[in-house]
Amino acid sequence: MNRDDDIFAGALDLPVSERAAFVAQACAGDHMLRVRVEALLALDEEAQGFLESPLTARRVATAEEKPGDVIGRYKLRQKIGPGASALRHPG
Numbered sequence: 767m768n769r770d771d772d773i774f775a776g777a778l779d780l781p782v783s784e785r786a787a788f789v790a791q792a793c794a795g796d797h798m799l800r801v802r803v804e805a806l807l808a809l810d811e812e813a814q815g816f817l818e819s820p821l822t823a824r825r826v827a828t829a830e831e832k833p834g835d836v837i838g839r840y841k842l843r844q845k846i847g848p849g850a851s852a853l854r855h856p857g
Contacts, residue, residue, distance in 0.1 A: 769799065770799065770802050770806065773793065774803050774806045776788060776792065777789055777792075777803065777807055778807075778810065785807060789807070832845075
């Protein structure tokens with residue numbers, strides 16, 4: 767592990783309210799190190815809960831969609847395959 771990773775890992779072990787002080791002390795005035803560690807912490811915060819949100823809560827394409835349809839902020843350009851119907855469990 768490098769120094770960035772060590773400080774990042776140490777910060778993750780602390781309550782959120784204590785992380786800023788820990789990072790400031792651990793970086794000991796190294797501004798670029800602090801920026802990198804804070805960026806890692808911000809990315810970790812963004813990722814929290816990503817896998818916990820159920821897929822059923824999201825809008826997914828169905829067989830009725832066709833090229834040109836819009837799903838959320840995406841526009842379907844072309845059909846590339848049969849989709850989930852080809853993924854049937856063999857049992």
